Amino acid sequence: MTNLAALTNHQIRLAARPVGLPTRDGWSFTTEPVVEPGAGGIVIKNLSLSLDPAMRGWMNEGKSYIAPVGIGEVMRAGGIGKVISSSSPKFAVGDTVIGGLNVQEYSAFDEMSIKRAGITKVDLRIGSLTQWLNVLGMPGMTGYFGLMDVGQPKAGETLVVSGAAGAVGQTVGQLGKILGCRVVGIAGGQAKCDWVVNELGFDACIDYKGGSVKDGLKAHCPNGVDIYFDNVGGEILDHVLARINKKARIIICGAISQYNNTTAVQGPKNYLSLLVNRARMEGIVVFDYADRYHVAVNEMAGYLKAGKMKSKEDVVVGLDTFPETLLKLFNGENFGKLVLQVAAE
Amino acid sequence: MTNLAALTNHQIRLAARPVGLPTRDGWSFTTEPVVEPGAGGIVIKNLSLSLDPAMRGWMNEGKSYIAPVGIGEVMRAGGIGKVISSSSPKFAVGDTVIGGLNVQEYSAFDEMSIKRAGITKVDLRIGSLTQWLNVLGMPGMTGYFGLMDVGQPKAGETLVVSGAAGAVGQTVGQLGKILGCRVVGIAGGQAKCDWVVNELGFDACIDYKGGSVKDGLKAHCPNGVDIYFDNVGGEILDHVLARINKKARIIICGAISQYNNTTAVQGPKNYLSLLVNRARMEGIVVFDYADRYHVAVNEMAGYLKAGKMKSKEDVVVGLDTFPETLLKLFNGENFGKLVLQVAAE
Numbered sequence: 001m002t003n004l005a006a007l008t009n010h011q012i013r014l015a016a017r018p019v020g021l022p023t024r025d026g027w028s029f030t031t032e033p034v035v036e037p038g039a040g041g042i043v044i045k046n047l048s049l050s051l052d053p054a055m056r057g058w059m060n061e062g063k064s065y066i067a068p069v070g071i072g073e074v075m076r077a078g079g080i081g082k083v084i085s086s087s088s089p090k091f092a093v094g095d096t097v098i099g100g101l102n103v104q105e106y107s108a109f110d111e112m113s114i115k116r117a118g119i120t121k122v123d124l125r126i127g128s129l130t131q132w133l134n135v136l137g138m139p140g141m142t143g144y145f146g147l148m149d150v151g152q153p154k155a156g157e158t159l160v161v162s163g164a165a166g167a168v169g170q171t172v173g174q175l176g177k178i179l180g181c182r183v184v185g186i187a188g189g190q191a192k193c194d195w196v197v198n199e200l201g202f203d204a205c206i207d208y209k210g211g212s213v214k215d216g217l218k219a220h221c222p223n224g225v226d227i228y229f230d231n232v233g234g235e236i237l238d239h240v241l242a243r244i245n246k247k248a249r250i251i252i253c254g255a256i257s258q259y260n261n262t263t264a265v266q267g268p269k270n271y272l273s274l275l276v277n278r279a280r281m282e283g284i285v286v287f288d289y290a291d292r293y294h295v296a297v298n299e300m301a302g303y304l305k306a307g308k309m310k311s312k313e314d315v316v317v318g319l320d321t322f323p324e325t326l327l328k329l330f331n332g333e334n335f336g337k338l339v340l341q342v343a344a345e
Numbered sequence: 346m347t348n349l350a351a352l353t354n355h356q357i358r359l360a361a362r363p364v365g366l367p368t369r370d371g372w373s374f375t376t377e378p379v380v381e382p383g384a385g386g387i388v389i390k391n392l393s394l395s396l397d398p399a400m401r402g403w404m405n406e407g408k409s410y411i412a413p414v415g416i417g418e419v420m421r422a423g424g425i426g427k428v429i430s431s432s433s434p435k436f437a438v439g440d441t442v443i444g445g446l447n448v449q450e451y452s453a454f455d456e457m458s459i460k461r462a463g464i465t466k467v468d469l470r471i472g473s474l475t476q477w478l479n480v481l482g483m484p485g486m487t488g489y490f491g492l493m494d495v496g497q498p499k500a501g502e503t504l505v506v507s508g509a510a511g512a513v514g515q516t517v518g519q520l521g522k523i524l525g526c527r528v529v530g531i532a533g534g535q536a537k538c539d540w541v542v543n544e545l546g547f548d549a550c551i552d553y554k555g556g557s558v559k560d561g562l563k564a565h566c567p568n569g570v571d572i573y574f575d576n577v578g579g580e581i582l583d584h585v586l587a588r589i590n591k592k593a594r595i596i597i598c599g600a601i602s603q604y605n606n607t608t609a610v611q612g613p614k615n616y617l618s619l620l621v622n623r624a625r626m627e628g629i630v631v632f633d634y635a636d637r638y639h640v641a642v643n644e645m646a647g648y649l650k651a652g653k654m655k656s657k658e659d660v661v662v663g664l665d666t667f668p669e670t671l672l673k674l675f676n677g678e679n680f681g682k683l684v685l686q687v688a689a690e
Contacts, residue, residue: 065621233617252620267583267612275597275628276410283620 002084004043007034011074011104012322018059021260021330024323027075040111042086042119046101047345048315049079050133051322051338052167053231053329056259065285075103075322078138080122080129082345088114091121098122098132103322105342118290126301129345130313134337135304136297138286139167143229144296145289146251147172150282151227155180158221160240163231164205165192165312167337168253171300172229173202174309181227184220186213186236188332195335199310209332213239227251233258234266241270248279260330312336347429349388352379356419356449357667363404366605366675369668372420385456387431387464391446392690393660394424395478396667396683397512398576398674401604410630420448420667423483425467425474427690433459436466443467443477448667450687463635471646474690475658479682480649481642483631484512488574489641491596491629492517496572500525503566505585508576509550510537510657512682513598516645517574518547519654526572529565531558531581533677540680545655554677558584572596578603579611586615593624605675657681 008031015028034043058069058076069076079101083091088111091097099119101107109117127136134140146168153159159176163169164185173196176183185196185205193205206216213236217225224245230237233255244250258265274281289296303309314336316325321340328334353376360373379388403414403421414421424446428436433456436442444464446452454462472481479485491513498504504521508514509530518541521528530541530550538550551561558581562570569590575582578600589595603610619626634641648654659681661670666685673679 063621065623238612252617254620255617258617265614265617267614267616269610269612271612271616271626272578272597272600272603272610272628274626275599275630276408278410278628278630278633280625280627281616281619282625283617283623285620285623288623 002043002045004034004036004085007106008032009034009104009106010319011102012319013072013074014059014069016071017061020262021327022056022059022323027323028072029320034106035108036085037108037110038087040088041109042083042088042091042114044081044097044101044107044109044119045084046079046081046105046107046342048129048133049077049101049103049340049342050137050139051077051326051329051340052139053254053256053259055326056330065287077101077103078133079342080132081107090114091119096122096124096129098137103319103340105319126297127304130315130337130339131304131311133339134167134313135171135300135309135311139337140171140300141289141293141296142253142284142286143168143171144175144300145286145292146253146284147175147227147229149289150251150284151229151249153179153181153227156182157226158182158184158223158245159227159229160184160186160217160221160225161229161231162186162236163254163256164196164202165335166231168231169229170196170200170311170336171309174200174303176227177201178303178308182221182223184217186216186232192335195312199312208236214242217243224248229253230255232256237268238270241268241273244273244277244279246277246279248277250279250281252281252283256330313339315339315341317341347388347390349379349381349430352451353377354379354449354451355664356447357664358417358419359404359414361416362406365607366672367401367404367668372668373417374665379451380453381430382453382455383432385433386454387433387436387459388429389426389442389446389452389454389464390429391424391426391450391452391687393474393478394422394446394448394685394687395482395484396422396671396674396685397484398599398601398604400671401675410632422446422448423478424687425477426452435459436464441467441469441474443482448664450664472649475660475682475684476649476656478684479512479658480516480645480654480656484682485516485645486634486638486641487598487629487631488513488516489520489645490631490634490637491598492520492572492574494634495596495627495629496574496594498524498526498572501527502571503527503529503568503590504572504574505529505531505562505566505570506574506576507531507581508599508601509541509547510680511576513576514574515541515545515656515681516654519545519648521572522546523648523653527566527568529562531561531577537680540657544657553581559587562588569593574598575600577601578613582613583615586613586618589618589622589624591622591624593622595624595626597626597628601675658684660684660686662686
């Protein structure tokens, strides 16, 4: 067992609710001793944290699908780490685990909070550390259940996905191809577009920074859009609404274009296309599918092993870089699933 | 048989595509002789026409769920009339029929166009002329299939319906009560609100002209909103989105607040409530359910007969009043299903 008394836990806490982009002065940097959590508990050395657009929502006050992070609390984050101390019969020192570790170097859980934080063991034989935060983790689960349960894709249909090179987008697009859909991505920049087409096998990708999304949709979706997996909201959602087919399904997974607004969210002015096309727009929150994660993990692990699915992570090293690293999500600088490496293995 | 040669058919044609509200100068008033339609055809003397918000959409150019009315064409309208001449084996002189009769005094159909116009016989023993344009007609079918198929109501759920005193709204709310829902209407003016509560049995009704819809929803939907049947769009849709429950269903039937906009449609800025609540917004077009109209008609006729359902029609007399009568829909002056009586029986 590690000598916990010798360790210091660096943490990053929410100091103030951000207005617009969350900048460094909205965080506080604290240290704490690492203490034994008591009988049945575990201590985890955090290795890598998942940085996701949803984190921006957790910083806001108000009712949502999950309680907001309180002012002064360690920022919420999923992550992967190694058990360094355990009096739980379910975990042994050396186990690799995933769950709600938050933005800090060490996470200690008593018996009750292990379950609340969703700490589970991971098998590094079926996916790497970073794949467990990506295609086998929350983004992968979000993409899988959003596409499968809400999108209900059928072979031959046209699937459009925004944030195509992001964690959720890459999963959705590749799953779509496996299912026989025509898959058109929307991403920012030629490099990302080239990657999803050349490496992931998307049929096409529209660079929203380099040209007209409207024209791109027209060119690449000659048969209209049957499924739209939306991670971005804003004008792109309106452009897609203008091209949906009868009985189309729009999965509302996120709206990253709107998260840092200081004015009201931009509502989709083309929403009456839902009426004209008897189409559906439906929200998804991944936690609803927790009892089926294992099914999706097994399926996706099979695709990874068979080479039918690839993954890309954008790994930034250093807990202290958290404030600026998080912003990469909102200016579109991340290329692949954004991971903050807190410690090497 | 009537002597057709003695008759003149007064018609109202779309003269120009309206910008904003469709005013009298956008219509042309023409006359034509009534001519025998040939073997297998029928001539109908039109009695009452159904005036509906959807008509505004049919006047616009562009792709929709139905082709726009062409400039110079007789305005499209559903209606009910009496067969005055027939060489069709399916219809006898004296039959009362319903279908696409358009805004004119007489409608002649050859064998092929009888089907295209959806002309069918109606049984006046199960509903009056105006009920056949209301709860047993298109508005009733729209309310029935929108609520049942898209809304999927369960007893004990809270159902909110806008345009509550209108043709679709009165059907939806009364069906909701029959199914055991808590039903809250939204309508314009105290008289309409009193009527839907006192006569139709809604649990409450919010007068959007007399107070805050937001406060009204808070007061009358203490357990949130499970189903919202939307006929109006605009700000009211946003207010309801702010109060929906997990897995709520929003039926997009219309958006009368937006039909005469000269600027862009107001998109629902609270649409991310769909994400937070894993809720669904879905459009409905009644024509999709044509093969099941008879099921709904039988069910609703049963409710009418049993006194479980009432109906109210707002009947205006005179073909020539059509332009101004239609506007009653858009300023909310109609009280009940708006009917234009072209001829007495």
